[in-house]
Amino acid sequence: MKRILIPLLCVLFSVPAAYGQFAVDMGEGGRPSTQDTTVQAKEAFRLKTYFTALAGKDTLKLGRVFSGAVVLPGYAQAYHREYWKIPITYAGIGAGIYMGRHFHTKFRATEDDAFELYRNLCYVGAGLFYWGSLLDGVMQFKHDKPVLPARATLYSALLPGLGQIYNGDYWKVPIVYGGLIACGYFWQYNGLQYKRYKTMYNHAMANPPRYDGWMRPEDLKWYRDTFRRFRDYSILATVLVYALNIIDANVFAHFQDFDISDDLTLRIEPGFIHHVAYSGTLPQVAGIHMKLTF
Known part of the structure; x- marks a missing residue:
């Protein structure tokens, strides 16, 4: 877990200190321009901006707020000045983890399946509190656009189909969940069959063999590899x-x-064409105009 978490934190909070500067020569006719057209690159995002934003000295985009909440649960609530939600978030996450470890200890001592179920439910509850804090942070983000693409993206990332509902594309929700349910079904079915044939193959290859079925070991191996694929x-x-x-x-x-308008027209009409050359402007000539309106 540490091997994954540490590089992720480095990527999220890397602070590049490089600054770019580009000089553009806007001279005309081969003569250098006397106007200063130097373009300063935008300053790189810094880690301290996360903390200055909490103090109200800076504003963050939704993606930055979300990344801060991923690493530090409750950050989005603090950014939105909804401090009363932070104790609820940490109480739910902490209680779920604590009770999960408690039931895990009992399960290892007694091997009772009930304690295993309680442990899993507690861990799921802790995850739901964490997930809820992320979703709440996205929902409470203030903006002046009718539809914010970043919000739609994070909605669908946190809950498939929610971004489509946010966009008003309700008819896509059954398609999304139909695809996920179908894929999940085949995932579970093929996984169970893979474990089944893997167990039978291991029993057939044991010494002495513990498999008394009618299938040959070669067939069991083929089915095992097929269902794994x-x-x-x-x-x-x-x-x-x-x-x-x-x-x-x-x-x-x-x-x-x-x-996106249905008013798409193409109009052809006579007109005059202006010829422009580097040496000057040539006389106008008659021609045909094609005007596309959309």
């Missing part, structure tokens, strides 16, 4: 459907303020 395909399909759900929410959120 199908399981991997199912996992890949699930990830693909989930990713397409996020991409769809982002793309169609950008289309919300895009003017």
Whole structure:
């Protein structure tokens, strides 16, 4: 876990200190321009901006607020000045983890399946409090646009189909969940079959053999490898459907303020064409104008 978490933190909070500067020569006719056209690159985002934003001295985009909440639960609530939600978040996460460890200890001591179920439910509850804090941070973000693409993207990332509802594309929700349910079903089915044939193959190859079925070890090995491959395909399909759900929410959120009109006309009419050359302007000549209106 540490091998994954440490690089992730480095990526999220890397603070590049480089500054760019680009000089553009806007001279005309081969003569250098006397106007200063130096463009200063925008200053890189710094880690301290997360803390100055909490003090009200800076503002953050939704993506920055979300990344801060991922690493530090409750950051979004502090940024939105909803401090009363922070103790609730940490109480729920802490209680779930504590009770989960408690039931895990009892399960290891007694091997009672009931304690295993309680442990899993407690861990799921802690995860739901964490997930809820992220979703609440996205929902409470203030902006002046009717539809914010970043919000639609994070909605679909946190809860598939929610970004489509935010965009008004309600008809896509059954498609998203239909794809996820189908992929999840085949994922589970192929996984169970893989474990089944793997166990039978291991029993058949044991010394002495503990498998008394009618299938040969070669057949068991073939079925084991086949269902393992199908399981991997199912996992890949699930990830693909989930990713397409996020991409769809982002793309169609950008289309919300895009003017798509049926007024598309092409008009052809006579007119005069102006010839422009470096040496000067030539006389006008008659021609045809093609005007496309959309």
